[in-house]
Amino acid sequence: MQQLYSPWRDEYVKIDKKLINDCVFCDIANSTNDDTKLAVLFRNKNFFIVMNRYPYIPGHFMIVPNFHTANLEDLDMAVWLDMTKTAHKLVPLLKDILKAQGVNIGMNLGKAAGAGIEKHIHLHLLPRYKADTNFITTIANTRVYSVDFDKIYKKLLQNIKNYI
């Protein structure tokens, strides 16, 4: 089996319309009436949280600032602290609700670092399981997965407010 040396990959929701800043994250930031369709879990004035539609681990979500920038250093410190404080609170969400045995948190800054959408920074959180490489191989690209996506999204959505 191929070694999974990158703990996450960047693939995102697809939106069929003209994008603000030509950026899917700016579009989600501004599409506040489509949260269910876009699989948004939470919003506040600084950021939103959205599921990764094409993860290799179901339950992968991202904390995305409402501010469009490719550079972490250009992000307002208060926004960054709010995002990381939220990540701190959401690790137990993954452990409690999705029974994660481990959690990856991280950012890919720039294309060289593996960013799929390099122009708008975002913080990844994903649950990990001891046997998740087998899990991925078993369920990737199957019908089972799309059923699981909605189930997992709803489960997280129902619980996230108790953690933030």
Ligand SMILES: [Zn+2]
């Ligand atoms: Zn953007």
